[in-house]
Amino acid sequence: MSRLLTRATALATLALSLLATTEAVGSAVDYTGVLCKNYVDYQVWVPPGLNISTIEAGLTQQGMTAASLQQLPASCLEPFMEYACSSAFPRVEATATPGTFNVRFACKSTCQAAVTQCSSILNLVGKGSVVPNCDIAIPGTTQTVPPTGILFQPDTACNAVKSLSAGAGAGAGAGGAGNQTATCFPPFIVDTMEGPNGGTTNADSCMAGCCLPCPAQYSLYREGALETGFKITNTMRTISMVLSFILLLSYICLPDKRSHPSALILFFSICVFLFSVVVIFPLIDTRAMQCVGPINPSTQQNNLRCAIQGGILIFASVSTCAWCSALIVNLHLHTVWNSAWFARKYWLLHILCWGAASAVTAVALGLGQVRWEFATLCLIAQDKVSEIFFYPLACMIFPAFLVHCATFIHIARISAQAGAESETMSRSTLSAGAAAVISHRRHVMMAIRIQWRAALMAVCSIMCVMFYWLFYFLQLKKIRPDTLKPFVIQFVGCLMTGATHDTCADQLSPHLPPYGLMIAAEFLVSTIGAVNFIVFFKATLLSEWADWFGSIGYLMSGKRRQKKEQDQFFVI
Incomplete structure (x- = not known):
């Protein structure tokens, strides 16, 4: 040859x-x-x-x-x-x-x-x-x-x-790169080629000189679809932020909400508020949160706001699950074992819950894995999100879920026994063992009346996180650039035939995460603050706020403040 x-x-x-x-x-x-x-x-x-x-x-x-x-x-x-x-x-x-x-x-x-x-x-x-x-x-x-x-x-x-792209170097003609006649079909834009050695700065979103503008996913769905959907989810998260802040103030300011187990609700509410407050970042400027320049997505390296917002979101997510697990275990100990062990071990709870959240956040930031890939917020890169984020959450959520199931099995068994036997007999006619059983039944039913709100909130939080995790694990991998690139080429071919953007997006849709499921997953986790408020904010809080403002007025009038007697186990 x-x-x-x-x-x-x-x-x-x-x-x-x-x-x-x-x-x-x-x-x-x-x-x-x-x-x-x-x-x-x-x-x-x-x-x-x-x-x-x-x-x-x-x-x-x-x-x-x-x-x-x-x-x-x-x-x-x-x-x-x-x-x-x-x-x-x-x-x-x-x-x-x-x-x-x-x-x-x-x-x-x-x-x-x-x-x-x-x-x-x-x-x-x-x-x-x-x-x-x-x-x-x-x-x-x-x-x-x-x-x-x-x-x-x-x-x-x-x-x-x-x-023509040789610029001012040797051999460059007078025409220069500006004489190139190529065009890119909307929504694609011409690659600026500002990377090393005149190459692209984003190989994931660019191909053959044309790039999907950042945020890239927005261009692959119907026009305006994701903008509208994520505006709805951001609005819901904003509502959750406001409501969770009101509840947080209630548990901080009201004296009757500082006792165990109300303190558990206080710490849980702090986490939920932090989880919701990150919506402020995209509300100020959504695109500046997602992108740096016309084609490059935000990372912690090129966008400080992304690093700060991502760090807060990771910390809040892990700490929310940690304190939610603490609520579940506390309910189990009190209901099944009649124990107030956590009331004497708050220092251990603080170490475990805040420590776990801080450790996961430090690992994510230390490895440089915080970036924007989905919706309007920065989180952890898909290829590392399970190891860094979801597996630690699973270590909290699944054991807590099993404990929760054990608690309600116990409650169901005790309730069935209570319905089968009459408890109207005089205790004088009962043996010591039978009296103890009846006493335990009454304790369990009282615990449920006291802590059903905490139990409901724990279940709602777990279900939200599990649904989001399943969506992230099963569906979001479809928008990985290496997975999606062949179908984007088909999308380009469809546009070149003169078809409308929406028509070509419909042809691409089987290869993308379902639009409704994507919005549902983001919306569901955005409701946690609102659900927290609905579950725990009750009519008695209004009267307690009235008393609190009344006591403030009483103090300002120069009279001595009267102390209230507080219970160790206040009805939540």
Whole structure:
């Protein structure tokens, strides 16, 4: 193969040097055409019987029209034009011998660049027949040097035309990159190519010189669909923030809400408020939270707000689950074992709950994994989110769920026994064991009346987190760039046919997370603060607030404040 390539190269150099000396074997002329004016700035060789116009007419017949070229993205247009122009118009170079010239043909590297950058696009738009084949003779040269023609030449002896993207460096033409005629179909935008060595800054969202504008997922659904959906979820999270703040103030300010187990509700409410308050970041400027520049998503490295918001969200999520688990275990101990162990071990709860949240947050930030990938908030990158975030949550949620099930099994058994036996008999007629059983039944029923709100809130929180986790684990991986890229190419092809954005988005929808499920998952976790308020804010709180304001007025009047007697186990 190497011997054949060397022979063909020698044939091109020798034969064409001789051919260029007479009209009978071709001519050396100035380029006067239009199609390659931005690339050809040298004398060209034309075969016998042809001229610039007829050569360009042949290229046009092969599909190189202005309309078809405008369909090519910038990164394909330039290498394809370099290949086509260097192949159609070989370069004539003068030699030391008067009246003789060397002729250089197209470079094999130029042909390979065109294949790399354009094959997928050209096949996509039905122009696969013009994809270059770099291992056969240069098109048209079999008529010049029959029967084998001229192969594409090595870089040391070939026709390397100028590159429009070469900028101000050597070999750059006056045209500059601004003369590129490529366009990108909306919603795609032209890649700014501001990365290292003039490359793209976001290989995940860019292809062939065109990029999905950040946030990329918004462009793949129906127009305005995700904007509307996430506005609804942000509104719900804002409502949750306000309501959770009201409840938080109640448990901080009201004296009767500082006793065990109300203190557990206080710490849980602090976590829920922090979980909801992060909505302030996207409310101020949603896109600035999601993106840096036109195409790059936010990360903790390029967007400080993303790092702060992500850190708060991770801390609040883990601490919410931790204190929710504490509520469940406290209910179990009090109901089943008649124990107030947690009332004497708050220091241990603080270490476990706040410590776990701080550890997970520190790991996420320390590994640099906080970034925007979904909805309007920064979280942990998909490839690390399970190990860093969801597995620690699972270590809290699943054991707590099992404990909760055990508690309610116990409650159901005791309730059934209570319904089967009469408790109206006098205790004097009962044995000590029977009296103890009845006493335990009454204790269990009293515990449920006291703590049913905490039990309900724990169940709601667990279900919300589990639903969101399942959505994240089963559906969100569909929007990973490596998974989605083949379908985005189909989306581009659909747009190129002239179809509307919504029509093409509908064709893409089977390969994306379902829109309704995505909004439902985000909406559900956004309601936790509102649910917390609905469950724990009751009519007695209004009277307690009235008493509190009354006591403030009483103090301001100069009279002594009267103390209230507080119970160790206040009805929540």
